[in-house]
């Protein structure tokens with residue numbers, strides 16, 4: 362059993378009256394790395410985030426962050442947080458940015474708790490969140506069998522039959538979490554399974570997984586909880602009905618950009634467009650990690666991009 | 682073998698150095714310990730050994746039935762975190778994984794005797810006139826759960842009418858069935874109000890006040 366000790370709070374007061382050198386939105390790997398790099402350049406830094414750790418908190422085991430052959434996502438983020446707390450960085454946590462504006466050479470950030478902060482530069486590192494299927498009954502059955510967090514909810518499905526929708530690494534990671542407790546795990550993929558071979562082999566070894574490839578979800582059915590899902594062949598008309606109590610949706614993610622939609626230029630898939638210095642279309646506004654157009658969404662890449670964004674912001678501030 | 686690694690134990694000792702008043706952990710198990718009762722008892726004993734300010738009392742759910750009734754406990758493993766008095770703070774199941782933070786939070790909070798709730802919330806809680814029972818269902822791997830558990834425990838500390846439980850869903854399948862727990866965190870207040878996910882303090886307070894009216 363793991364016991365996660367919270368990182369110690371070194372309180373740096375959060376001030377609405379002052380103008381920060383840099384405001385970082387998000388405290389996942391990208392935001393936290395940016396914060397450390399900014400603080401080492403002695404920039405007056407504020408981090409605003411809903412949580413500390415971001416999506417990596419949901420990674421059961423990370424085997425691709427150099428320096429650690431294996432570490433749980435939670436533990437890795439705890440180490441990031443400890444490093445952040447070594448510096449005089451102001452942290453506004455459990456809050457959410459709802460609006461980002463630029464007037465003259467200042468940025469204004471408004472939060473869900475009604476606070477207003479000002480900064481000379483901003484780094485957006487707000488990452489991504491799970492995408493939904495958009496099929497009938499999905500919305501109403503969220504929390505009633507429909508889940509977007511296998512890491513959180515898997516232990517609730519002990520002895521039950523469940524389905525995972527998706528074919529990439531996140532989907533197979535979810536499958537491997539679920540085989541620990543569920544009775545049977547259907548894995549539904551529109552075309553081929555794209556996940557890394559190690560993840561797929563692990564799923565196969567469990568003896569609990571049935572791959573249903575070449576099908577898409579047509580609808581989820583049930584009264585006040587999930588009872589079954591209806592699948593339809595992607596290249597034909599055949600339908601399949603599976604009796605399941607849980608449907609875990611792992612079909613990728615969508616960037617958290619609502620607060621910046623009118624300010625920064627976005628790609629067709631709503632990612633913030635950045636150049637190789639993490640600059641956006643707006644002077645003084647930088648972005649890093651999963652929220653950007655940088656291909657490959659990985660912890661090590663997000664962290665590296667966070668470092669680059671902070672150094673670019675520093676360069677911008679000394680030239681401004 | 683100890684449950685807490687040497688490294689975790691040192692970190693815990695460091696956190697508990699700041700304890701002000703005494704804390705008592707009342708741990709309920711039984712002679713033939715339930716599947717997770719042993720882990721829970723060992724965890725609490727190891728924690729108590731980390732600070733001279735923490736006392737531990739291990740009771741038997743069957744033999745010490747009156748005590749269990751006094752604390753209004755209905756299942757084990759159960760742990761009551763008491764400070765100067767019993768504030769109504771309960772842990773059902775082992776507070777492992779992310780919930781370890783909630784246990785440390787409860788200990789430091791009852792030791793200081795004060796919560797970090799806003800003055801407005803404290804004021805509103807004073808108006809409660811009927812008992813409110815909050816149950817927060819969690820899993821060890823849920824990063825969003827401790828926030829809700831800790832908020833509920835803070836309210837229990839502030840109001841003598843509130844009892845607040847962390848319930849580790851994986852250890853009580855019959856309750857998952859009873860309340861249809863398919864997502865965590867899930868909060869049940871007085872059996873009538875339920876909601877999923879982490880919510881801000883003001884919204885949580887609204888649910889608590891509404892529960893009283895039902």
Ligand SMILES: Cc1cc2nc3c(=O)[nH]c(=O)nc-3n(C[C@H](O)[C@H](O)[C@H](O)COP(=O)(O)OP(=O)(O)OC[C@H]3O[C@@H](n4cnc5c(N)ncnc54)[C@H](O)[C@@H]3O)c2cc1C
Pocket residue numbers: 386387388389390391392409410411412413414415416417418419420421422423424425426456457458459486487488489490512531534617620649650651652658659660661663
């Ligand atoms: C289940 C799972 C397993 C994974 N496993 C691995 C793995 O093994 N190896 C690997 O390299 N990668 C893995 N990943 C991918 C990895 O987690 C991401 O690439 C990485 O977390 C991206 O970091 P980020 O900082 O860009 O964004 P995020 O981690 O998404 O962090 C964004 C932060 O911004 C905050 N935020 C969002 N919106 C707002 C707002 N409006 N206001 C304030 N704050 C906001 C969030 O709360 C969060 O703290 C996994 C992902 C998942 C979901």
